[in-house]
Amino acid sequence: MHILKAVKNVPGGLMLVPLLLGALCHTFTPGAGKYFGSFTNGLITGTVPILSVWFFCMGASINYKNAGLVLRKSGTIVVTKIIVAWIVGFICVAFMPKGMIQTGFFAGLSTLAIVTSMDMTNGGLYASLMQQYGTKEEAGAFVLTSIESGPLVTMMILGSTGAAYFEPHLFVGAVLPFIVGFILGNLDPELRDFFTPAATIMIPFFAFALGNTIDLTVIFKTGLLGIMLGLGVIVVTGIPLILADRVIGGGNGAAGLAASSTAGAAVTNPMIVGQMIPEFQEIVPAATALVATSVVVTSIVVPIIVAYWVKGVGKKHKDLSIPHAAH
Numbered sequence: 001m002h003i004l005k006a007v008k009n010v011p012g013g014l015m016l017v018p019l020l021l022g023a024l025c026h027t028f029t030p031g032a033g034k035y036f037g038s039f040t041n042g043l044i045t046g047t048v049p050i051l052s053v054w055f056f057c058m059g060a061s062i063n064y065k066n067a068g069l070v071l072r073k074s075g076t077i078v079v080t081k082i083i084v085a086w087i088v089g090f091i092c093v094a095f096m097p098k099g100m101i102q103t104g105f106f107a108g109l110s111t112l113a114i115v116t117s118m119d120m121t122n123g124g125l126y127a128s129l130m131q132q133y134g135t136k137e138e139a140g141a142f143v144l145t146s147i148e149s150g151p152l153v154t155m156m157i158l159g160s161t162g163a164a165y166f167e168p169h170l171f172v173g174a175v176l177p178f179i180v181g182f183i184l185g186n187l188d189p190e191l192r193d194f195f196t197p198a199a200t201i202m203i204p205f206f207a208f209a210l211g212n213t214i215d216l217t218v219i220f221k222t223g224l225l226g227i228m229l230g231l232g233v234i235v236v237t238g239i240p241l242i243l244a245d246r247v248i249g250g251g252n253g254a255a256g257l258a259a260s261s262t263a264g265a266a267v268t269n270p271m272i273v274g275q276m277i278p279e280f281q282e283i284v285p286a287a288t289a290l291v292a293t294s295v296v297v298t299s300i301v302v303p304i305i306v307a308y309w310v311k312g313v314g315k316k317h318k319d320l321s322i323p324h325a326a327h
Contacts, residue, residue, distance in 0.1 A: 015264030022211020059181025060195035085119035108286035120263035226293025
């Protein structure tokens with residue numbers, strides 16, 4: 001059986017398939033962890049410790065020399081994505097009720113859900129698309145998307161827009177495993193090589209544990225809204241990213257469009273923020289469900305749009321650049 005191959009064929013499959021399995025367990029057997037106890041309970045409920053190891057390994061995988069090169073070439077993509085999410089966060093705080101919308105079609109929607117779905121790029125999706133349609137430098141921006149990983153950027157946006165207040169030590173605690181991993185990985189390349197594979201290996205484990213915090217009935221209730229959120233992420237972040245790629249990055253817009261997705265790891269951020277701010281706890285399930293739906297939608301739609309873009313606008317851009325290059 002080719003189980004791993006089948007999982008990888010699903011957009012964001014390493015994250016989404018275990019997440020769905022965990023959600024099924026929580027929906028139909030919510031007491032399984034307490035019933036079995038011990039290591040089984042740890043696997044089901046251990047989202048935070050598993051994520052902390054993942055953040056450490058992500059930090060260890062980044063070579064500061066490569067990050068510097070990519071920053072000069074394609075860093076504009078990551079910066080633009082964060083700025084757009086920050087602006088949207090300000091707008092949400094100004095016009096949306098505190099917490100989440102309680103009634104109507106938009107029930108469950110919150111600033112937390114919107115910002116979380118926009119501020120992190122699906123790095124694996126971006127890298128695969130740029131390897132197929134872009135340049136080596138554009139594909140290298142995948143390294144910078146690792147900087148977005150984790151709750152730090154989300155916390156900074158929520159804090160600076162007034163949507164939430166975080167004690168300074170909480171910011172340090174959120175990013176410390178990543179920083180320690182980054183330092184060790186760059187002090188010793190052998191440590192980087194040792195820890196880097198674990199960044200991928202840990203994904204199904206924290207995804208399964210995270211899934212065990214999701215009630216599928218919530219996803220069904222927010223399904224259409226989640227689809228609209230995913231499409232909104234592509235439009236709202238995609239347009240500025242295309243412009244930034246063409247005007248500042250010198251690309252054809254494909255790299256910007258490829259970055260207009262929601263990262264699978266973004267699904268964890270509502271839960272992490274909720275752990276830090278108790279009053280956010282009640283909106284975590286709905287926010288998590290909305291972000292998970294956005295991950296699926298953007299993972300499916302973005303590759304299709306990028307392919308059409310490259311065949312159309314991207315091809316014209318390339319043709320126009322040939323005489324200039326020859327000259």
